[in-house]
Amino acid sequence: MKSIFQDLRFSIRQLLKSPGFALTAIFSLALGIGATTAVFSVVHAILVDPYPYAKPERMAHLRLEQSPTDNRGANLSFPQWQQLRKSPAVEDAFITDNWSLTVTGHDLPEDVNGSFLSSNAFNFLGVPALYGRGLIPADAIDGQDPQPVVVLGYKFWQRHFNSDPTVVGHTLQLVRKNYTIVGVANPRFTWDDGDVYLPLKITQDQVAEHYVGIRLKPGISLKAGTEAIAPLIEQFQKETPKHFPTGGHYKFRLYGLNEDTVQNLGGTLYLLFSAVVLLLAIGCGNVSILLLARGAGRRHELALRVAIGATRGRLIRQMLTEAVLLSATGAALGILLAYRSLAFIIKQLPEYSFPHEAAIRLDIPVLAFSVVLALLTGVLFGLWPALQLSRPNIGEIIQSGSRKVAGSLSGKATNNALIATQIALTLLLLAGAGASIQGFLKIMHAPLGYDPHNVMSVGIPVHENTYPTWEARSTYFNQLQKKISEVPGVTMTAISTNATPPANGWETAVQFLGKPTNDDQKVRINFVSPNYFPVLGVPRLQGRIWDETENLHGLPLVVINETMAKLYFPNGDAVGHALKIPDLHDAPPYNLVAPGAEGWLQIIGIVADKRDDGLRKPILPEAFIPYTLSLRMWTQILVRSSVPPLTLLHAVGSQVISVDPDQQISGNIQDLEQWITGQQEYQQEHLVALLFGAFALLALILAAVGLYSVVSYTVAQRTNEFGIRLALGAQRTHVLQIVFASTTVSVGTGLAAGVALTLALNKLLSHWAEGSSHDPLILLLVTVVLCTVAAIACALPASRASLIDPVEALRH
Structure with missing residues (x-):
């Protein structure tokens, strides 16, 4: 033990005598290990262990694949969900819905994301509440109105109640209705990014469609589960054809809980991890070069130590001590660097590309990986020069006396x-x-094809059981647009239910009057007001745009983009033709369709292309129809202003309240450049x-x-x-x-x-x-x-x- 301490003291003295060498070696290792540890932490948290839920490896999404890059959720009705739970391949399933709600009873109403869950959902997901309890079966008995109880999302609890641990038992008013707070969700329970979680009313309604999450029984793979559930999905398609793609041209498949994240972000993270592994290899190589070069310069010293009785083992131990000291110091600094860089990497991650349940931190597996890596690298690039230099040719080196030699050929x-x-x-x-x-x-x-400068998109949800008729909802949307147009600084407004670029539209099959039906005729449908095109600066190329009177009456008109005109009307005669959208159905209260919307829509104009499928992919065929043809439970108003648009947000919100004090703009408003x-x-x-x-x-x-x-x-x-x-x-x-x-x-x-x-x-x-x-x-x-x-x-x-x-x- 005494000799080990001697070696350690001697190593410290040697490194202090060569601060440039020591700092360079430590810096090289710290960079490599710090970057590798930080990126590995992200990979581990997002791709390996992102969810806190019970048995997440057996949880799955129901998907309908129409192409390798086009899939949609297989949403089910309440009776279908209950039937799916009885499948021999399914251990259990829960059902969810989402509505935007408003916290009322205060001076300033607040828009919140309400997540409605079946009463078995908290037991299914298996994450205990931070305070109180989650939802239980007694909170929502099938066929009856749910109990007025609510579980607070963790971030909402922090924001709205200032992290008060005594909040359980208090009352929260949502859209003028009082709910008893029964619990606060765990920090990692973020299903649907809900601000509040409420029990979902279960009925025999076959019109409404909802997300269903399942857990397969032990030993059943995704492939086996897909084969077992596919006949049920075919049966459901016959029962509720409006919930499925027209024509039934799809393939049902179960997706793993984290499969989307792996597909979308996995390659990027593995690429970055490969990059930092290369960086670590370069850092380790750097230290190896330094140790070899420094060892060559110590040949005379080692020869003298051997001459006065030092053993080969002692020399190896001494040089290994120096190398391990360097690697341990570099690893310690690397872990500190990882803590600092991890927060930076998290900020750069695409916000909605990974599960928000993921706890990205330097956990035990990552720390163990770093420590083992540091020790291995220390031994490797400490042992190599030690073995080379522990048997010096004493006669040659002593005879060289005071002159330096260039080193061996092998070195x-x-x-x-x-x-x-x-x-x-x-x-x-x-x-x-x-x-x-x-x-x-x-x-x-x-190239965007539109002008995003000084334009913002204001999302406005429609609360449940409000504006239930087409006339009432159409009037409400029209009043909102007019009121917002009166805000000083606003130069123009337009309604854009689903058409905010650069990724927009509802992709569905269409039929053309007088042409054979083809399910591959996919078009992006956008519901907009006539001012949409001048607000975004999208030029008209041919024909005309419908006017306000035609918009208010919900006339069956359509304007298409240049790509669609060239693809489906290569002779340049698109204007005057007609198309039909088979999947456009009346589904109150979620979707209120105007009379005639389910029939033929006349093409009256062509506009220039703009981005509609992201910033990288080619522009797709796109059609624009009056938003009054299909009034959703959600709309967006595009606001062009003469000043930075977000500075007008408070005034816009006031105008929305003036139309209906219980309706609020959504909580995350961005301008189009953001x-x-x-x-x-x-x-x-x-x-x-x-x-x-x-x-x-x-x-x-x-x-x-x-x-x-x-x-x-x-x-x-x-x-x-x-x-x-x-x-x-x-x-x-x-x-x-x-x-x-x-x-x-x-x-x-x-x-x-x-x-x-x-x-x-x-x-x-x-x-x-x-x-x-x-x-x-x-x-x-x-x-x-x-x-x-x-x-x-x-x-x-x-x-x-x-x-x-x-x-x-x-x-x-």
Whole structure:
């Protein structure tokens, strides 16, 4: 034990004598381990263990797949849900619904997201309440009105009740009705992102359709569950055909609870994790280079220690102690860095692309991974130089006496291999960063086809049991638009039920009068007012737009975009034709359809294309019909203003209250420029570009430091040689050439290997980044950058070598 403490004290003294070496090694490890730990924490929390629910691996969504990229939920009625629960493959199932509610009884009403759950849902999900209890079967008996009880969502409880733990038993008024608070949900219970959870009334209604979540019985796979439930879905389709795609051209499949997240974000996270693993490899290689170079400089010291009786085991233990001390310090700092960087990464994640139940933190598995990784790396790059240098040729080194030697051929080969590997991995990271940045720039500068500047989208929900007739709801929406138009600073308004770009519309099949029916004729249907087009600056190309009178009467008219006109009417004669939307049905109170809306709609105009399927995908066929043809329980009013629109939000909200004091605007209002940056593809490309770029920059710095360290040690070991050359008349440029030549092979090999790796992995890289890593300009640019940095890293010690005083050099 005493000798171990001696080794530790000696190691600390040695590292303090070489602070540049110690700090560089620790910094290299801290960066690699910190970044790897942070990203691994995100991957673990989102993709491996995101849900706190009971047996989440057996929970599933019901989906109807119409194409590999187009699937929708298989929503069911209450009787169908009860029948599904009896399936031999299903352990249990719950049913949910959502409504926007208003907290009343206060000076300032507040819009909240109400999640209505069947009374078995809390038991099904299995997450105990933080305070009080969840919903229980007695809260909602089938066929009866539910009890007036409510469970508060955790964030709503924090915001509205200031985290008061005594809130259970108090009363909360929602839309003029009092509810008793029976519990506060657990922080990780965020199903449907509900602010409040209420019992759902179960009836025999076959019109309403709701989300149903199921849990399969033990031992039943998703595939087996799909096969067992498919006959029931076919039966339900016959019972309620309006709940299913027209024509029945779909494939039923069960989706795992987290399958959407894995598909949408998994590749991006694995790509970033691969990037930080490369960064960690570069950092570990850096420390290996430093230790090898430093060990070569200690050959004389080791020879003397062996000469006076030091054993090989003692030498190995000493050098391993130094390496483990470095790695442990680097790991500790890396974990601290991970804590700091984790919060930053979380902020960059696309908001709705991962489960909000996920607890992203540095948990025990991640910490264990970091500790083991640090110890392994310490042993690996401590043992290698230790074994090489623990058997020095005492006679050769002592005979060399006071002169430095360049080191063994094997040592040079090892250094060259490590440098080449660093260069190759750094080039790969730089090429990936270049591709991701190129992709993000494409997203940023994608032509929109509309003007989002100074426009905001104000969501306005319609509460349950209000405006139940077509006439009442149409009048209400019209009054809202007129009142908001009167706000000072507002220049124009339009109603856009579902048409807020760049991703908008209800995709469904259509039929054309006089043409064969084809279920592949998919069109995005948008419900808008006639002012929609001037508000967004979308130009009319042909025909006309319906007017306000036609809009108020809900006339069966339609305007299509240029893409749809070219696809379905290649002869340029779209205006005057008619189409029908088979899936447009009257379903009160959720959807109130105007007379004639289920028949043929006349095409009266063509407008220019705008983005309707995101910022990356091609524009799809799009049709616009008067919003009065289909009045939903939700609408949006687009507001164009002469000032920043969000500054008018309070005035707009006041106008909404003046029409109906119980109705509120939704809680998350954005202008359309924020709407664009909030798109998942925008945020995902931004995340990849930002983090990939940061990792590539750090890798470039680490590679430069590693190259600089090797060249510096080489110069130090060859000081006497350079002095002799200069004393014999060699030019300083000759010395510079020697130093640069010592790294040419390793750097050149690394560049060639890096280009080969980049080309080999391009398909994978381009799948998760819009740009292409084998773009000649990107490859050329990153190669030039890497060569420049390598040249600078070599030039500094080479310049020192060329300025060596021959007299001083010979004294060594």
